[in-house]
Amino acid sequence: MASAAAAKIAEVRETTRVERIGAHSHIRGLGLDDCLEARPVSQGMVGQLSARRAVGIVLQMVREGRIAGRAVLLAGQPGTGKTAIATALAAALGSDTPFTSMAGSEIYSLEMSKTEALTQAIRKSIGVRIREETEIIEGEVVEVQIERPATGMGTKVGKLILKTTDMETVYDLGGKMIESVLKEKVQSGDVIFIDKATGKITRIGRSFARARDYDATGAQTRFVQCPEGELQKRKEVVHTVTLHEIDVINSRTHGFLALFSGDTGEIKPEIRDQINGKVAEWREEGKAEIVPGVLFIDEVHMLDIECFSFLNRALENEMAPIVIMATNRGITKIRGTTYKSPHGIPLDLLDRTIIVPTSPYEENELKEILSIRCEEEDCQMSDNALTVLTRISKETSLRYGMQLIMTSSLIARKRKAHEVDVEDIKRAYQLFFDEGRSVQFLKEYQQEFMFHELDDDMRMELS
Amino acid sequence: MTDWFTKLKNAKKSCLVDNNLKKIHYEFNDGKELVEEYDLSTNCLTKRAWRCNKQLKEEATWDIEVGDPEPQYNAEDKCMIREDSSQPFITRRITKINLEWRIRNLPYPIEVYSVNVDQESFFLIVRTTNKKYYKKISVPDLERLSIPLEQENVTFSHRFNTLIITYKKPKKLIDFEKALFEEIKQIQPKNYGEGINGCNPS
Numbered sequence: 045m046a047s048a049a050a051a052k053i054a055e056v057r058e059t060t061r062v063e064r065i066g067a068h069s070h071i072r073g074l075g076l077d078d079c080l081e082a083r084p085v086s087q088g089m090v091g092q093l094s095a096r097r098a099v100g101i102v103l104q105m106v107r108e109g110r111i112a113g114r115a116v117l118l119a120g121q122p123g124t125g126k127t128a129i130a131t132a133l134a135a136a137l138g139s140d141t142p143f144t145s146m147a148g149s150e151i152y153s154l155e156m157s158k159t160e161a162l163t164q165a166i167r168k169s170i171g172v173r174i175r176e177e178t179e180i181i182e183g184e185v186v187e188v189q190i191e192r193p194a195t196g197m198g199t200k201v202g203k204l205i206l207k208t209t210d211m212e213t214v215y216d217l218g219g220k221m222i223e224s225v226l227k228e229k230v231q232s233g234d235v236i237f238i239d240k241a242t243g244k245i246t247r248i249g250r251s252f253a254r255a256r257d258y259d260a261t262g263a264q265t266r267f268v269q270c271p272e273g274e275l276q277k278r279k280e281v282v283h284t285v286t287l288h289e290i291d292v293i294n295s296r297t298h299g300f301l302a303l304f305s306g307d308t309g310e311i312k313p314e315i316r317d318q319i320n321g322k323v324a325e326w327r328e329e330g331k332a333e334i335v336p337g338v339l340f341i342d343e344v345h346m347l348d349i350e351c352f353s354f355l356n357r358a359l360e361n362e363m364a365p366i367v368i369m370a371t372n373r374g375i376t377k378i379r380g381t382t383y384k385s386p387h388g389i390p391l392d393l394l395d396r397t398i399i400v401p402t403s404p405y406e407e408n409e410l411k412e413i414l415s416i417r418c419e420e421e422d423c424q425m426s427d428n429a430l431t432v433l434t435r436i437s438k439e440t441s442l443r444y445g446m447q448l449i450m451t452s453s454l455i456a457r458k459r460k461a462h463e464v465d466v467e468d469i470k471r472a473y474q475l476f477f478d479e480g481r482s483v484q485f486l487k488e489y490q491q492e493f494m495f496h497e498l499d500d501d502m503r504m505e506l507s
Numbered sequence: 508m509t510d511w512f513t514k515l516k517n518a519k520k521s522c523l524v525d526n527n528l529k530k531i532h533y534e535f536n537d538g539k540e541l542v543e544e545y546d547l548s549t550n551c552l553t554k555r556a557w558r559c560n561k562q563l564k565e566e567a568t569w570d571i572e573v574g575d576p577e578p579q580y581n582a583e584d585k586c587m588i589r590e591d592s593s594q595p596f597i598t599r600r601i602t603k604i605n606l607e608w609r610i611r612n613l614p615y616p617i618e619v620y621s622v623n624v625d626q627e628s629f630f631l632i633v634r635t636t637n638k639k640y641y642k643k644i645s646v647p648d649l650e651r652l653s654i655p656l657e658q659e660n661v662t663f664s665h666r667f668n669t670l671i672i673t674y675k676k677p678k679k680l681i682d683f684e685k686a687l688f689e690e691i692k693q694i695q696p697k698n699y700g701e702g703i704n705g706c707n708p709s
Contacts, residue, residue, distance in 0.1 A: 181588065203591065210634065210641035214591040221587045243587035274641055 067446075068131040070420040075132070076100045088416060089132055091409035092125050098400045099129050103136055106366050109336050113364030115355075117344070117394070119371055119387055120402030123442045126370040129402070130340045133368070142171040142286050142337030142365075148346030159354050160310050166358055167287040167316075169365035171335035172323055180279050181215070182237040183208050184251045184270045188230055190222055204230075208271045218243075235268050239281070284335055287363075290319050320363070337365050344369035345388030348380030352393050359396060369397070410437050410445070417446050423453040425464040432466050440478040448472045511651040512683060515690070522694040528553070531691055544574070550688060552601045572647060573599045595640055601648075604681075606674040608644055615639065617665040622672055624656040631661065631672065646674070654679050 074096055075086030080103075082089075082096040089096060095118070102116055118126040134143040144165055151161040183206035190202045202217035202225065217225065221243050228245045230236060233254035236247050249266035295311045326332035341347070347355075358364055369389075376388040385391055405413065411434040418425045425433070429452075437445030449464075452472040456464045477485065486493070518533040518541075527548055533541040540558035545551065554574030569577065575598060590596065595612045610633070613620075619635045625643075629650040633642045649656060660675040676684075 204588070207638075208641070210638055212639050213594050215588050216591050218587050238588060240588060274643060 065421055068128055070416050071128055071132045071135060073132055073136045074100055074103065074129075076136075080104065085412055087132070087135075089125075089128065090412040090416065091405055092129065092402055095120075095125075095129060095400050095402045096132075098398075099133055102366065102368070103133060106137065106141065106336065106338055109334075111366075112336060112362050113359035113367075115359060115367045115369065115393070115397040117369045117371065117387065117389070117397045117399045118402060119399055121404055122372045124402040124404055126372070126402055127342055130342070130368055130370060133338065134340070137338065140171075140284055141335055142169050142284070143340065144168040144337070144365075145340045145342070148341055148343040151347065151351065156310055158348070158351055162351060162354055162358070163316075164288055164291075164311070165339055165341075166365060167291060169337040169339040170287045170363055171284040171337055172287060172290065172326075173282060173284045173333040173335050174326070175280055175282050175331060177278055177280050179240040179276060180237050180281075181206065181240060181276050182248075182271050183213075183235070183275045184253075185230055185232050185234045185236060186212065187232050188225060190217075190226070206236075206275055208273060208275055210273055211275060213275055235270065240276075286337075287319065287323070290323075291316060294319060334363070336363075338368055339365045340368045340370070342370050343372075345371045345373045345376065346379065349378055349390065350380065352378070352390050356393055356396070405442065407434060407438055410434050410442060413442065414445055414449065417449055421449055421453070423449055423464060424462055425449070425453075426466070429464050429466050429469050432469050436469070436473060436478075440480055444478040447476065451476060509652055509683070512686065515687060520694050522691075522696045524696040529691070529696065531694065542569070545688070545691065549603070551603060552684075573601055595642075597642065597644070604676055606646065606648060606676060608672040610640075610642070610670040610672070612668055613640060613665070613670045614668050620663065620665065620670060622661050622663050624658045624661060626655060629656060631656070631674070633670070633672070644672075648680060649677070652679060652683055 070088040073087035073089075075083050075089040076096065077083055080097060080100040082093045082100065084091070084093070099116075099118075102114075105111055105114065118129060120126055130145065134145065137143055146165050151158045151165075153161060156164075186205040186207050188202075188204055190200055192198075192200045199219055200222050202222040204215045204217055204225065206213060206215065224243060224245050228236075228247060230245065230247070233251050234247055235249055235251050236245055238245050249268040251270050252267050253270065255267050291311045295315045323332060323334070327334065355367070359367065371387045371389070373388045375384055375386050377383070378385050378388055378390055383390075386394060389397075411430060414433055414437065415425075415430060418430070433445055433448060433452075436448065448469060452464050452468040455471050456462075456468040459468075461468075514535065515533065518535045520534075521532045523530045523532075524547075527546060529545045529547055531543045531545070533543070535541070542554070542556050542558075543552060544554035546553050552573060555572045556569040556574070557572060559568055559570045571577065593612060595610050597608055597610045600607050600609070608631075615635060615637060619637055621634045621636070623632045623634070624630075625632055629646050631644040631646060633640065633644065635641065646656060654677050656674075657677075660677070661672065662675075663670060663672040665671070
């Protein structure tokens, strides 16, 4: 009976999205001190001291924002933290500086030409800080009513009652607004303000009048006065939009067609010229400020020769962002040609970049990274197990070692243990092959697989 | 006369007559746009709207100063948050001798309201003793001519769930409007008497 009731409650309750754990979700910053020296272990970053210091200097360059169109290349073997460093840079820059991350192969699309995709990426990385007067609603929440239709289907209906010391008003909520009210967990007694145009909700604190509602309150709970006067006010706000966003807003086909074109494909160069002109005008008038950001291209060797020559030209523009590229290739063919070049990047572009090398991790660094990952993935591991895992990572690869954390923790849970032990690691190691053992296996049993009799030059092409 | 009058005089004006309404479009030197609509039988202003150009978006919306608000189409989809239809809303109109505001959907009795003049900022402040409604109403007509507000010109009444606030026009404002109307009379409308744009709909 009780369990049935619980199930029913679970059914009704809104599912709040739990954050999933990604490969780099433990990174919170570059881990530098005030003099831009790298600390050995900090903010989720381990080792790679010289590379981090170099990127710290790039960070300084971005923050000052005076130098346009520089390129930085992160080069190193697979699994040496190139993407981690870029993620850390993004985290260190903060949300106000645009940071665009893309993979080299993202530009190949049927809907868009390669150069258009690159241009969009570049324009996504340039921010414009604008002062704008917007309408905001500021008040104390009296009541939130969100009703879903009895059938469970269809749109939800929402009402929000807000008050100030002088007035009280009922607001109707649109679909998007209902979602964000639920997400922000707005409840009566909160003092909030809502940007009317974008629908962004900001919670200021709880009203003093409700201070006695609960005996225990969180440490971050701030008590504030109920606002005075009118609920709706005009306020000047500063916000950052990217050039690409301005492009999209201005290029959207109006009227009937707008219903069907969700996103824009290509943007006409005339619109871009127009917007560049307008932004320059605002800058002169002091209405807007340019915030140059960072464009990060992972797996940059996947770009072809046309893209590289386009980048060459684009970097010379004074509105260009700082471009950071990462590659794990050595001397290899430039895509789209038969020529070979270091990192698969033509020499003329390479000449314009500053190259930051990353080196393989030492054993103690590997151990540190693995223990950080264990914490991130919520997994208890005994010291011995961690040593064994470090050993495995050293011999195979760091990525394989990280894969084993979750799998062995699941194995440990199956035998109802709280801690992952050497046995669990062993078991996971036996169950899952790393790349080296897989190759070994294939070599031994090649005869029994299909299509093993490929001739030699075919095999060359595959490898 | 005043700065505002010379500004209106120097603006690029165009005009159009549609049935009984004379519509005038002003384009100012600083890029602002204004539209006024006069009822030719009473010579009263029925609508005044400013073009508000959002900086980023090209959507040209109109900010209605006097007259009924424009109907909004497919508001359901676009809306994020808005007042419930049962909530008070305010409209403005101008008569020969009065400036008028109507606040509809206000069910409280007349004793609840107070309307005060805020001397410095050209605002009328509507308050309710039950703390249900509060509104600062700007009076742009007087602000533009910098005529100070006087408390004795304000009267208000309450009928049919509507609070009607009237402000008696000062002499200066009446004179200004007369002079402006003389000015407007001189603009030749593009068409007269026929349907809109001189096109006869079948």
